[in-house]
Amino acid sequence: MNVTNITLVPPQYGLPFYYPLFIGENPEKLWPRFLREEDSIVTNLQIDMLYRACIFLVGGMVRHCINILDIRLPYTVIVFLFGMVMGFLPIEPYIEIDPHVLLLIFLPILIFDGAFAIDTYIFNKIILQVLVLAFPAMGE
Incomplete structure (x- = not known):
C-alpha cells in the first residue's frame, strides 16, 4: 500500500493532525484520530x-x-x-x-449568476421558448 503522510503537528505533542493520502485497502487506520474515535471531543x-x-x-x-x-x-x-x-x-x-440542502444552497446562486450575465436582447428573443419549457417541467 502506498501511503504519504503530511504531518502538520508532530505526534509526540498528542495532537492528531495526520492527513494521509492513500491508495489501498483499510483506510480507517490512516485517518486522523478525531475522525476515528467515538469519544472524540471534536463533534x-x-x-x-x-x-x-x-x-x-x-x-x-x-x-x-x-x-x-x-x-x-x-x-x-x-x-x-x-x-x-x-x-x-x-x-x-x-x-x-443532504443532497436537497446542497440544491437549496447552490442552485439559486448558479441561476442568479447565469441570469445576471444574460444579454437582455437575447433574453427578450427567447422568453417564449423559456416559458414553454419551464412551466411543464414544474408539474409533478
Whole structure:
C-alpha cells in the first residue's frame, strides 16, 4: 500500500493532525484520530463546519487562479471539474450532507449568476421558448 503522510503537528505533542493520502485497502487506520474515535471531543458539527470552510477556501482559490492565469472557461465549469476530480479520490466520506440542502444552497446562486450575465436582447428573443419549457417541467 502506498501511503504519504503530511504531518502538520508532530505526534509526540498528542495532537492528531495526520492527513494521509492513500491508495489501498483499510483506510480507517490512516485517518486522523478525531475522525476515528467515538469519544472524540471534536463533534460532527465541527467537522462539517471545517469541511464547508475548506470548500469556500478552495472556491476562492480557484476564482483567484482563474483571474491570474486568464483562463477562458467559466468559473462554474472549473469548479465542477475540480469537484469531479475530488470525487474520484479514494477517500471515504465522513461528512454527510443532504443532497436537497446542497440544491437549496447552490442552485439559486448558479441561476442568479447565469441570469445576471444574460444579454437582455437575447433574453427578450427567447422568453417564449423559456416559458414553454419551464412551466411543464414544474408539474409533478
